[in-house]
Amino acid sequence: MTAKPYIYVTRQLPAEIIEKLRRFAEVGVWPSEERPVPRDVLLREAAKADGLFAMLSDRIDEELLSAAKRLKVVANLGVGYDNIDVGKATELGVAVCNTPDILTDTTADLTMALILMAGRRLGEALECVKNGRWKSWSPFFMAGTDIHHKTLGIVGMGKIGEAVAERARGFSMKVLYHNRHRKPEAEKRLGAVYRSFDDLLRESDYVVCLTPLTDETRGMFDREAFKKMKPSAFFINVARGAVAVEEDLIEALEKGEIAGAGLDVFAEEPVRPDHPLLKMKQVVPLPHIGSASTETRWAMMERCAENLEAVLSGRPPVNVVNPSVLQRSHL
Numbered sequence: 001m002t003a004k005p006y007i008y009v010t011r012q013l014p015a016e017i018i019e020k021l022r023r024f025a026e027v028g029v030w031p032s033e034e035r036p037v038p039r040d041v042l043l044r045e046a047a048k049a050d051g052l053f054a055m056l057s058d059r060i061d062e063e064l065l066s067a068a069k070r071l072k073v074v075a076n077l078g079v080g081y082d083n084i085d086v087g088k089a090t091e092l093g094v095a096v097c098n099t100p101d102i103l104t105d106t107t108a109d110l111t112m113a114l115i116l117m118a119g120r121r122l123g124e125a126l127e128c129v130k131n132g133r134w135k136s137w138s139p140f141f142m143a144g145t146d147i148h149h150k151t152l153g154i155v156g157m158g159k160i161g162e163a164v165a166e167r168a169r170g171f172s173m174k175v176l177y178h179n180r181h182r183k184p185e186a187e188k189r190l191g192a193v194y195r196s197f198d199d200l201l202r203e204s205d206y207v208v209c210l211t212p213l214t215d216e217t218r219g220m221f222d223r224e225a226f227k228k229m230k231p232s233a234f235f236i237n238v239a240r241g242a243v244a245v246e247e248d249l250i251e252a253l254e255k256g257e258i259a260g261a262g263l264d265v266f267a268e269e270p271v272r273p274d275h276p277l278l279k280m281k282q283v284v285p286l287p288h289i290g291s292a293s294t295e296t297r298w299a300m301m302e303r304c305a306e307n308l309e310a311v312l313s314g315r316p317p318v319n320v321v322n323p324s325v326l327q328r329s330h331l
């Protein structure tokens with residue numbers, strides 16, 4: 001009988017998920033749900049693991065991959081995989097799996113919520129009531145900016161981008177998009193209109209970023225980009241913090257070059273409590289909760305377990321970022 005493979009899970013997960021893994025593998029688990037696995041423990045465990053069940057806060061880099069001689073698969077709990085050196089993983093024959101599709105609607109819902117929160121000042125309004133500062137109904141008290149009939153500009157018209165466009169139609173918004181490639185089918189189905197990046201910035205009332213973080217998108221929203229936006233417009237980031245240059249965003253907000261921002265993601269997470277963006281009343285910060293509904297998080301965990309089982313038993317996983325490794329010898 002061959003020995004079971006060893007999987008290391010980098011965060012405490014529900015017993016049902018661990019049990020599912022135990023059916024086909026020996027399983028080690030970092031025993032905290034809130035505190036990320038320390039780097040030295042991760043390196044030590046990865047060095048003996050056949051599979052890693054990783055969080056997007058774990059750095060799966062060249063150092064880790066090169067020392068992980070047995071590793072065949074990393075299943076990341078998320079669709080984004082900018083925390084993983086996919087090039088190195090591919091070179092070493094390690095499959096990288098993620099969880100697309102199942103989180104699309106949940107993340108699109110949250111994106112709409114951020115648009116509403118930023119435009120209609122919902123965070124400020126909530127704090128005002130809870131802190132006893134609501135003095136009277138008055139004509140411009142907490143008056144924000146409309147959502148309906150405004151122009152939404154989606155940068156990164158992928159699965160989540162399209163789901164946001166679909167929702168925006170329900171708010172009677174005009175939808176512009178910018179993507180690496182034009183999407184004629186989405187244009188027809190969603191009534192979305194393609195624009196160059198610069199034109200989208202100039203014309204939109206709400207600019208939403210939903211690209212992956214790559215060498216191309218890192219710092220895409222910089223001083224020049226914010227300058228092109230309307231002074232009345234909002235920047236909404238549900239992608240990754242590093243697609244924006246945070247100092248430039250702060251400057252644009254301070255100078256009134258844009259009206260506000262809704263941010264689910266930050267360059268460094270968790271964001272420091274004294275970060276200047278958190279001190280600005282026109283900024284709605286959220287703690288990277290785009291896909292955080294209980295239903296979706298369960299589905300994502302189940303999918304990671306399925307992907308691990310598939311790769312470790314020599315079958316194609318449901319989702320793989322570097323499919324070329326599946327054609328190679330270890331499977």
Ligand SMILES: NC(=O)C1=CN([C@@H]2O[C@H](COP(=O)(O)OP(=O)(O)OC[C@H]3O[C@@H](n4cnc5c(N)ncnc54)[C@H](O)[C@@H]3O)[C@@H](O)[C@H]2O)C=CC1
Nearest residue numbers: 080107156157158159160179180211212216238239290291
């Ligand atoms: N805040 C959160 O909790 C969540 C954040 N995300 C982020 O959202 C991203 C998108 O997710 P999906 O829509 O599922 O991915 P997707 O792969 O379906 O869509 C990404 C789109 O961005 C486009 N794109 C890539 N580079 C571009 C560039 N330089 N300029 C313009 N467009 C570009 C692609 O062509 C694609 O259409 C993820 O990679 C992740 O970083 C995803 C889920 C939850």
Ligand SMILES: O=C(O)C(=O)CO
Nearest residue numbers: 077078079080103291
């Ligand atoms: O899936 C992702 O990429 C996230 O950021 C969290 O779901």
